[in-house]
Amino acid sequence: xxxxxxEFHGDLLEVSMGPQHPSTHGVFRMVVTLDxxxxxxxKPVFGYLHRNHEKIAESTSYLSSMPYTDRxxxxxxxSNNWAYALAVEKLGGLTVPDRAQYLRVIMAELTRLVNHSxxxxxxxxxxxxxxxxxxxxxREREKILDLFESLxxxxxxxxxxxxxxxxxxxxxxxxxxxxxxxxxxxxFLDEYETMLTGNEIMLARTQGIGxxxxxxxxxxxxxGPCLRATGVDYDLRKVDAYGFYPRFxxxxxxxxxxxxxxxxxxxxxxxxxxxxxxxxxFRELPAGPIMDPKAKLRGFRPKVGEAYGRLxxxxxxxxxxxxxxxxxxPWRYRVRPPSLINLTLLEELxxxxxxxxxxxxxxxxxxxxxxxxx
Amino acid sequence: MLxxxxxxxxxxxxxxxxxxxxNPARMVTxxxxxxxxxxxxxxxNFPFLVTENATDPMGTMRCVACQICEKECPPQCxxxxxxxxxxxxxxxxxxxxxxxxxxxxxxxxxxxxCVEVCPFDAIKMDHVFAIAATNRFSGLLLNREELxxxxxxxxxxxxxxxxxxxxxxxxxxxxxxxxxxxxAAAKATAATATKPATGGAAAP
Amino acid sequence: xxxxxxPDPAKPDLSTPPVAENSLAxxxxxxxxxxxxxxxxxxxxAATIELVPNPGPAAEHSLLLDAAHAREIATFLRDxxxxxxxxxxxxxxxDWPEKEIVDTVKKSVPDPAGGPDxxxxxxxxxxxxxxxxxxxxxxxxxxKHGPVILRLRTENRNDRIFLPSLTPVWKSCDFQxxxxxxxYGIVFLxxxxxxxxxxWDGFKDHPMRRDYVAPDDFEWEPTPHGSxxxxxxxxxxxxxxxxx
Numbered sequence: 001x002x003x004x005x006x007e008f009h010g011d012l013l014e015v016s017m018g019p020q021h022p023s024t025h026g027v028f029r030m031v032v033t034l035d036x037x038x039x040x041x042x043k044p045v046f047g048y049l050h051r052n053h054e055k056i057a058e059s060t061s062y063l064s065s066m067p068y069t070d071r072x073x074x075x076x077x078x079s080n081n082w083a084y085a086l087a088v089e090k091l092g093g094l095t096v097p098d099r100a101q102y103l104r105v106i107m108a109e110l111t112r113l114v115n116h117s118x119x120x121x122x123x124x125x126x127x128x129x130x131x132x133x134x135x136x137x138x139r140e141r142e143k144i145l146d147l148f149e150s151l152x153x154x155x156x157x158x159x160x161x162x163x164x165x166x167x168x169x170x171x172x173x174x175x176x177x178x179x180x181x182x183x184x185x186x187x188f189l190d191e192y193e194t195m196l197t198g199n200e201i202m203l204a205r206t207q208g209i210g211x212x213x214x215x216x217x218x219x220x221x222x223x224g225p226c227l228r229a230t231g232v233d234y235d236l237r238k239v240d241a242y243g244f245y246p247r248f249x250x251x252x253x254x255x256x257x258x259x260x261x262x263x264x265x266x267x268x269x270x271x272x273x274x275x276x277x278x279x280x281x282f283r284e285l286p287a288g289p290i291m292d293p294k295a296k297l298r299g300f301r302p303k304v305g306e307a308y309g310r311l312x313x314x315x316x317x318x319x320x321x322x323x324x325x326x327x328x329x330p331w332r333y334r335v336r337p338p339s340l341i342n343l344t345l346l347e348e349l350x351x352x353x354x355x356x357x358x359x360x361x362x363x364x365x366x367x368x369x370x371x372x373x374x
Numbered sequence: 375m376l377x378x379x380x381x382x383x384x385x386x387x388x389x390x391x392x393x394x395x396x397n398p399a400r401m402v403t404x405x406x407x408x409x410x411x412x413x414x415x416x417x418x419n420f421p422f423l424v425t426e427n428a429t430d431p432m433g434t435m436r437c438v439a440c441q442i443c444e445k446e447c448p449p450q451c452x453x454x455x456x457x458x459x460x461x462x463x464x465x466x467x468x469x470x471x472x473x474x475x476x477x478x479x480x481x482x483x484x485x486x487x488c489v490e491v492c493p494f495d496a497i498k499m500d501h502v503f504a505i506a507a508t509n510r511f512s513g514l515l516l517n518r519e520e521l522x523x524x525x526x527x528x529x530x531x532x533x534x535x536x537x538x539x540x541x542x543x544x545x546x547x548x549x550x551x552x553x554x555x556x557x558a559a560a561k562a563t564a565a566t567a568t569k570p571a572t573g574g575a576a577a578p
Numbered sequence: 579x580x581x582x583x584x585p586d587p588a589k590p591d592l593s594t595p596p597v598a599e600n601s602l603a604x605x606x607x608x609x610x611x612x613x614x615x616x617x618x619x620x621x622x623x624a625a626t627i628e629l630v631p632n633p634g635p636a637a638e639h640s641l642l643l644d645a646a647h648a649r650e651i652a653t654f655l656r657d658x659x660x661x662x663x664x665x666x667x668x669x670x671x672x673d674w675p676e677k678e679i680v681d682t683v684k685k686s687v688p689d690p691a692g693g694p695d696x697x698x699x700x701x702x703x704x705x706x707x708x709x710x711x712x713x714x715x716x717x718x719x720x721x722k723h724g725p726v727i728l729r730l731r732t733e734n735r736n737d738r739i740f741l742p743s744l745t746p747v748w749k750s751c752d753f754q755x756x757x758x759x760x761x762y763g764i765v766f767l768x769x770x771x772x773x774x775x776x777x778w779d780g781f782k783d784h785p786m787r788r789d790y791v792a793p794d795d796f797e798w799e800p801t802p803h804g805s806x807x808x809x810x811x812x813x814x815x816x817x818x819x820x821x822x
Contacts (some may be wrong), residue, residue, distance in 0.1 A: 018612055046778040047752075052785055054761075064448040067485030094634030132387060146414075153418035153499065167490075168416065195386040199381035218664050218719050221750020234719045255492050298446065300489055305634015308668065308725060312573050319668050320714070324634065336668040336715075342753055373776060 006308025012040065015355070019048045023126055023359040026369030030346075030358070033339075033352045037354045042347045046340070049373035057333040062088055062163070062300045065333065070157040071372040072335060075115050078107040078148070079313045082329035087309030088163040088322035092302035094295050099288040100165035102242040106178070106281045109274040110313075113185065116274075117141050118226075123264060124196065126197060126363035127205055133196060134323055140188045145177050179282040185275050190305050193268060203261065210349040210361035212258035220344040224316025230258035236312035243311075247284070248277045248349035263364040275364040296355035301328055315339055315366050321326060333374055339367040415532045418499035419479060419484050421521070426530035435522060436496035438463065439472040443497055444490035451481035452488065467550070475518035480504060499514045501531045584719055608660050609723045611639045621654060622647055630729060640713070640727035650770070651745045652714075655726065661718060663726055668715040669755060671762035673787045675735065676708035708735045710764050713745060714751070732764060735787075740759055743769035751765035761786035 018029035026046035033041035053072065058067040069084045070077035082104050089096065090098060096104075121137030145155040151170050160167050170178075173361065196202055214230040232310040235252040237245040253269035255262030302324040310319035318336030324331035342365050350358040393400035402502050404411060426434035426534035439456040463469045477481040500523070507513025607613065611629055616628050618641075625647035626670040628639045643651055655663045678819055681702045710732045718723030719820055732739045743766035746750045755766045756775040763784035774781065 047774075047778065050776040052761075052776075060448060061446070063447060063487065063661055067448055067487065070485075090636045091634055093744065136390065137399075137710060150416055152412035153486065154414045154484065157483070157485070159487075191386055197381040200379050201391050203379070219749045220752075221748065223664060232719060234722070239722050246397060257454065298442070303634055305632050306636060306638070307636035308727075310667065317667060319715070321668055321670060321715070323672065332670075332672050333670070334670040336670075340753055341750055344749055360547060 018357075025184060025252075025367055026372075028362075028367065028369055028372065030362075032350075032355065032358065034355070035262060038357060039350050039353055039355065040357065042350045044346060045324065046344055047373055048230075049369045051374065053374040054333050054335065059332055060179075061298075061328045062302075062330065064295045064332075065340045066162070067159045069074075069335075070159055073313070073315065073318075073338070073339065073368045074156055075118055075368055076111045076158055076314050077158045077309065078111040078160055081123065081158065082108055083309060083311045083313065083318045083372070085161045085163045086311055087307055087322050088300075088302070090307035091305060091322050091324055092163065092295075092300065094164045094292050096292060097289045097354070098163055098244075098286050099169075100290040102281050102285045103166045103170070103290065104161065104243055104279060104287075105245065105248070107158075109278050109281070110147070111181075112164060112274045112314045113142050114144050114272055115366075116271050119266060119267055120192070122128075123200075123363045126200075126359045127128035127202060129202075130209070133192070136188075136195075141183070147174065148183065162291065162295065162297060163300070164292030165290045169290050175282060175285065177213065179279075181218060182275055182278045182282065188274065189268065189271060197265075199270070205357075205360060206261040206264060206364075207259060207356050208257070209260040209353065210364070211282050212345060212349060214258070216345065216348070217258065220340045221344060222316070223338055223342065224313070224348055224366075225270060225363060226258075226263055226316065226342055228252065229262035229266045231256050236310060236317060238312065239313075248280050250277050260360055262362040267366075298347075299328055300324060306332075306366055310336065315336055315368070315371070316342055335371075338369045339369075339371040343367060343372070391482055395496055401500055413501050413531075415534065418486050419503045420479055420482055420500050420505070420516075421486070421497050421520065422500045422523045422527075423475065423521045424496055424528055425522045425524050425529055428526060431522040431524065432519070433461065435471055436463070437475065438494055438496070439468040439475075440493070442491050442493070446487050446491045448485060448487060449481045449483055449505060452476070453478075455567050475521060477516050478511075478514065478544070479516055480510065493500040495543065498528055498532070498535075499550075504520050530556040607662060608721075609663075609718070609724065609726050610728065611641050614655075614661070614726065615641065618651060618654070622651060625651065627651070633808040638725060638727060639810075642728050642729045642731065645716075645730060646731075648728075649742045649744065649747060652728070652744050655728075657762065658746055661682045662720040663718050663724070665717045666744065666750045667717050667725070667726075667752045669758065670713050671758035671764055671786065672711040672713060673713060673735070673762060675704055675788050677706050679704055679706050679740055707744050709733065710735055710739060710762055712741060712755075712764060723787070732777060740765050740767055743772075745769050751775070760784070763787065 012035045015027060015032045015034060017032055018024040019027040020212035023030075024030070029045040029048065031041075031043045031045060032039055051066060057068060066081060069080040072080050075082050088094070110263060117137040117140050121141075123133035125131065146321055148158050148160075149155045151174055152160040153166055210225070212230050214232050217227050217230045218232060222230075223234070231254050233252060233254055236242065237250075238252060250273045253273065257265055302328045304324055307322070307324040308319060308321045310317050312318075317336065318338055319336030321332070321334040321336065322330050325331040346362065346365065353361070390400055413575065424436050425431040441453055441454050441456070444450075444454045453476040454472050454476065457471045457473040459500045460468040461471050473499075484499070488497050489499055505514070525536065525540070528539075580602055601808050608610050615627060615629055621685055626644045627641040630642050632787070655661055681704065683702070684702045685698050687698050688695050712726040712730045714730075715724075716726040716728065730741050730743060741764055743751070745755055745766070746768060752770070753775060754772070755769055756773060758764050759766060759769075759772055759773040761784055773779070777785065786791075
């Protein structure tokens, strides 16, 4: 902490929030300059979890990078796997069998439930309702993680997708358990919303806090629920129509104000839409192979070229940009991290607010430091 | 009415509080370590080496030291040294074996790529998760004696996969025997047709 | 107020872009590089713009811009009514170190003995100079199309490493250009706040460059092999080795 002297504002106070701070969701640091209680400047500081994932991936084979993608956004390993598989499939011209496409949708939507229930839990932690909403959310999340564990072997580091398909074919008992869980999920959401959505303190703390304009958000590259909270209808599941998403009937929830409350509601509404997608997927899941017979995991050498694969991750647009020079290692491997780019507007959103609001705004943006710093 | 939202929320927490005493859906906490977790068969944590026989683990290891897993391991935690001599494997074929097979579990991230790339079903994922050690380096470095576990253990933790592997290996073994028999028969007919060859040429 | 509706009825339907006046462009999707290139050349006659083909199955070709006109062109692409590339998704750097290219030319040499001509292969080596490159993936949220891929190249890898920043055009490039500056060492002219992003301030090198040498601060590990082992050997105490 140090005082900054200024003729007009008296003493400004510079506070370094983080990297070890419970509200920063990991090792994230903000250097905040305060005028009294008001934030007049906020500079995020990154790199405390930097492992140079891209350099590691450029020095190993295409297959060996797959388990590392689990560790980017460690809440959403299934989506990360899919995004990487999507880019490699585009690079190598691979196809994916129907059953694997359905399984990917199932896993990605279950991951969305995991991520969003985590997010709303942590958001309430940031609001000061210590742990009760978080533990209720974690209780439901844990049930989905148990499913992931019994299928892929690990709760969070699933390493499930492969280029050209998926790794394990779920047995009928797994599908029945997953389907029952998904059918029960709206009941949890109803209970959760009864508990919190109408809560007056929560409304006072979130409505009108940190509003984002649509044009501002588009220019700053904000994606995912934060963008749709501003009313911009841009969901890659609809726009890019990757995987088998065109086969599913679902709507894209849109907000109007782009404030913290809208960002919270986006997550709740997206979970309800995910439940709909999952119910359709369990109904229509076809039988068949789960791997493209042409796909070669070991010693995979795509032709010279480049590809950019992106998908709608729970946090926003997750992209992988790969350049192949014809060898077994990618020449360039780039992750487009939604968590990092969604922080572009953090300073603008927090200016003029208090520290307590900055914590809530950061919580509603939804970052995971494994992905911010890579 | 101002405050009605808060009251509704408190009703939900009250329901959860009471429910945590009698409703199984709300009683989710496990009393570890008094109650040990029921691990699903697919659970994976740290690899082990499958041996055919519990009494002679080093002699019946399925691993032939081909070093594919060593090359593919993303964090490079496997270290293998090939043997100088060859030993017969389960099919009776002479094979190399690992003179040194180390896995550094401090580095291993349990991604199971070694299992996926192994062409001999020699390495599989284990169910252990409590392997704390007091020495950071040698305590977490497992050598081949510590890594070797018998096939019966594999059947215990993953019955379905073990049965499938056993079936496949038995089929391969039968095919190999069939082939050897056919080769021997062909040789016998060839030997009767021409003069017997000098010395005993080993069967391929 | 939350309106769970898609598409938003309040918004005009932008799903069908206006028909292009250019006959060549109308046959292609408006965002394909071969449709954009003639329009850009007509609009910016002084600029040198090249089409960089992508030989892979993805076939996403890109446009190589010259540094002098890059920001003008980027602003045009963002504001042009037909393209409306309002969203820069991804900005990244690539390192292309100098490499030796062997050109093989087949020549027929007349045989002095009077026989048929001999075919002789002549190999000439040339050094392709290295450069650093930035790649921008642009999409349009308004028109829902893309990607348009822009590339910019520095003159070399040592001292002429300046490129114009596109952050004034798309704010989403802010952190990503800082990251490129940090990891590749490209200096972006006109960036509002060009500091290191991931490495610490006192750090000297650029770790994503291909010729980056990791510092020799090797920590003893029990199972080194390959290149790690070579590096590790210098650090082993005399008595300690592999402990099995």
